Amino acid sequence: MDYDFTFIVTGVTVEDADAVESLFDTLDATLAKAGGQHMVSITMDGPRAVDAALHAATALRECVPGLRVIRLDRDLVGIPEISERTDRSRQNVAQWVAGERKAEHGPFPAPEGVAGRTQVWLWTEVNAWLRKHGMGDTDVAYPSREEMTEIDFALANAVSLTFKYAPTLGFDEGRQTVVRELQRRHMPKLVKVLTGSQTLDQNGRHVVLVADQHEPADAVMKRVADFDHGVMLVTMTDQFVGAELSTQEDASPSPEVVSVPTTATVRDWFELALEHPGASFTPGGMERAEPHPAPVKQLLLAAAA
Structure with a gap:
């Protein structure tokens, strides 16, 4: 899958003709300057957007020594830009926004x-919505909001994270709200919390389990038990x-086990969890014949107002 990325970069300028030429000739990448920031646009293939982005960042650094990839540009667009990219009138776009047209999907x-x-x-x-109506870009893909957060985290910390969810249906909107809040306000704090944590998977990515506050707790607890390492559960109350959280036996024993x-x-x-700091938790009311998951051990609880 080919993905389009625009990175905010430092350590290179548009006045550096050699760098501009090398990026274009070697990677078909374009260096530009807008709003006082230098940006590189590049297309890279990969099995996932995160993999493709990290591959692209490595290739850019190798192509121009001294170039530093800071983060992804969010590519924010207003009605005029959407109109131009879709070759539709601004009036048509305004009708989409207002729900007066193309609302069936x-x-x-x-x-x-x-x-x-x-x-x-x-x-x-916007492009994902357009594709549902047969109008969006189909030749390349763009990273989703969640993938942008993963990519920025990896670029800033030389590590990667991956979002996971419980299989319970009907909570996507709430989960997206959690991801959006994390992206906008709490990523630095999460980075500090993850430092030294035991939430790495076999690929070196920190596993972040995202949950809507109204999801059934037992389903989320069972999802935690699917991993052979700790996970970071995040939500918004x-x-x-x-x-x-961890269900592993090597987690320090808890003097208290609380039935949820x-x-x-x-x-x-x-x-x-706030009432019982340091406790372990287990789903309550399960049938005796049903395998009982290991208690979920709370290793750390952090809150950000």
Whole structure:
């Protein structure tokens, strides 16, 4: 799969003709400057967007010694840019946004914010919506919001993270809200929490289990038990909260094991965790014949207002 990326970079300028030529001739990459920042646009293939992005970042650094890849540009677009990229009138685009046209496959994506007095959207989400209507780019793919967060994390910390979810259906919107809040406000804190944690998978990626606060706690607990290492569970209640969890026997023994009611939500579980610091948790009310998962050991609880 080919992915399109635009990276914010330092250590190179558009005035460096040799660098501009080398990037173009070697990687078919374009160096430009906008808003006082230098950016490199490049297409790279890979099994996942994260793999392709890290491959691209490595190739850029090898092509131009001294170049530093900082993060992904979010490619925010307003109605004029969407109109230009889709070859549709601004009036048509405004009708999409208002839900007056092309709403049969779901509403137009929520805006990312406001620039001046104009709403702006993530192009990757707009393009995904357009593709449902047969109008988006099909030759290349763009990283999703979650993948952008993973890529920026990897670039900033020379490590990678991967988002996982419980199999319970119907909670995608809440999970996306958690990812968005993590991306906007809490990534630096998560980086500190993950430092020295035991949440790495066999590929060297930190596993972050994202849950909506209203999801059934027992399903999330069983998902934790699927891993042979710790995971970082994150959600949003009245604040953004995260806990490093493990079902492994090598986790330090807990003096207290708390049974979580079968009707409990993830929010209920976190409230129990605050009431019982250092405790282990196990799903309650299970049939005796059913295999009982190992207790979920809470190794760390961190909250950010």
